[in-house]
Amino acid sequence: MYSALPPPQRRDFISVTLSPGEAAGGYNNSKAWRRRSCWRKHPKPLHVRRGPPNLQIRPPRREARLQTQDDAGRAKEEPHPADKEEKTEKSVISWRGAVIEPDQSTEPPSSKIKEPEKPSSLEGEDQKEPVPINERQMAVIEAFRHAWKGYKEFAWGHDELKPLSKSYSEWFGLGLTLIDALDTMWILGLKEEFEEARKWVATDLLFDKNVDVNLFESTIRILGGLLSTYHLSGDSLFLEKAKDIGNRLMPAFNTPSKIPYSDVNIGRGTAHPPRWTSDSTVAEVTSIQLEFRELSRLTGDEKFKKAVDEVMKHVHALSGKNDGLVPMFINTNSGQFTHLGVYTLGARADSYYEYLLKQWIQGGKQENELLEDYMRAIEGVKKHLLQRSQPKKLTFVGEFAHGHFSAKMDHLVCFLPGTLALGAHNGLTADHMELAKALIETCYQMYAQVETGLSPEIVHFNLHAQKGHKDVEIKPADRHNLLRPETVESLFYLYRFTGDKKYQDWGWEILQNFNKYTRVPTGGYTSINNVQNPSNPEPRDKMESFFLGETLKYMFLLFSDDVDLINLDKYVFNTEAHPLPIWAPA
Ligand code: DMJ
DSSP states (O other): OOOOOOOOSOOOOOOEEEEEEEOOTTTTTHHHHHHHHHHHHHHOOOBOOOOOOOOOOOOBOSSSOOOOOTTHHHHHHOOOOOTOOOOOOOOOOEEEEEEEEOOSSOOOOOSSSSSSOOOOGGSSSOOOOBOOOOOOHHHHHHHHHHHHHHHHOTTTTTSSSEEETTTESSSSSOOOHHHHHHHHHHHHHHHHHHHHHHHHHHHHHHOOOOEEHHHHHIIIIIIIHHHHHHHOOOOOHHHHHHHHHHHHHHHGOOSSSSSSSSSSETTEEEEOOOOOOEEEHHHHSSSSOOOHHHHHHHOOOOHHHHHHHHHHHHHOSSSOOBBBBOOOEETTTOOOOEEETTOOSSSTTTTHHHHHHHHHHTTSSOOOOHHHHHHHHHIIIIIIIIEEEEETOOOOEEETTEEEEEEEEGGGGGGGHHHHHHHTTTOOOOHHHHHHHHHHHHHHHHHHTTTSOOSSEEEESSSSSOOOOSSEEOOOGOOOOOOOOOOHHHHHHHHHHOHHHHHHHHHHHHHHHHHHBBBBBSSSSSOOOOOTTTTTBOOOBOHHHHIIIIIHHHHHTOOBBBBTTTTTTTEEEEEEEEEEEOOOOO
């Protein structure tokens, strides 16, 4: 079912849509940074590229030549602090009416691993003139720096900043925020910060520790972050660290069913499920594949890929799905789904759907069962989970439990518009894009209809019009905001693929509201307990690592008009916003 690894040597692609790839130099020889100083000497006017994509990985020009297009007027509305600082056709796949464009790679994947792969940043030397960054991107850089200031001062080398108490919290004790933020710093062009963090990775990031880590969280944040940083920078340090953590996570797969345990002791090499159950979460065991597959490709060691592919094969064949929708739990002994009858695109199932599509893209659109499962699942969403709210008739994704529909939607579900748009961009049916547009409007309204302009963790939609009621209702237990990225993530995809500026404007509003209600003056941003109380949003005293790993990165990319700044025909983002190369770009 799943094709083996593609040949490690990079191919020259010729296709109707691609021009030859180009990439930045590696971190080691500091080419990318040197280029930036060239850019300073030879400034060119901003031009917006929406033409053929080119492989290019390099930080954008950070020096403040601000965009003067229509952004400038809008930016004046709010003061911002930035100033401070040959195509080979293959058969068309169709699935229930969905027509998938012919695969455009020139070589089929090889079944053999030949030699380790090199980082994608070193694949081409030609450089286009970089697109200068604009005023809104500068505001993101300022926000990142403010967050980093707090982390550096009070939580350096620890997992998360507690910005109010000026301290930190540990989850795995592995510098989670620092690792999650590495590729964001690269993309934002924050050289000094990156170099300082790199030093910490070189000298202080040690995985030989008697500590239990969650397989999924450490894979998406640590393994994913190290792999993408390796690709962007070309610095082998990050690959060495990735190999180390990858190997240490492997005991998780030693289960009777080969469905991995949730927790691994990376020092002792032992793994176990949570104390109260032998179940694992479906999203967790099916959202580690992009990272382990890439680790195999880079190292030439197939064991990582084999382990995660086996999980996907198993889940593909498993009964208990409802029109492609999966339950939330799977047992590590029996390998069967448990707690049947509850279907959600939110917590515990979300990234299963995301990784079906993304693995298919990563593997060069060869692995048809992944695509079939994805397409079937989206049909399942349409059939069981889609409804429209009142009064604004917003399309939303609810939940289905034991035959009953619930109008509840997690903010987590807001990854879906972006994923649907990515699928449509990759040749899937155009109505996925239509659905994506409808859903991102809903996700935006989850912010816009709330007093602080920030979304709560969970909303309930009104199915019946009631005088004085908005579409969105919030229960007291759900009114926190953890600085999550999903809506901004989807805004980024929708903007990349449509060019509709309203998506940038919505993201800009969200950034301003994060600054207004979650920014801590002494450094850092904090989760809040009450998005409905602008006079006291009740700061929680915690900055999640994904705020730097995902939220601010997607903001920066959303505000960019440079399609080559992480080209989506060359890279696929893991679920923690770490870009990994597509093996056989279409
Ligand atoms: C991140 O760790 C990942 O995006 C994950 O897929 C979902 N939860 C957080 C962000 O909300």
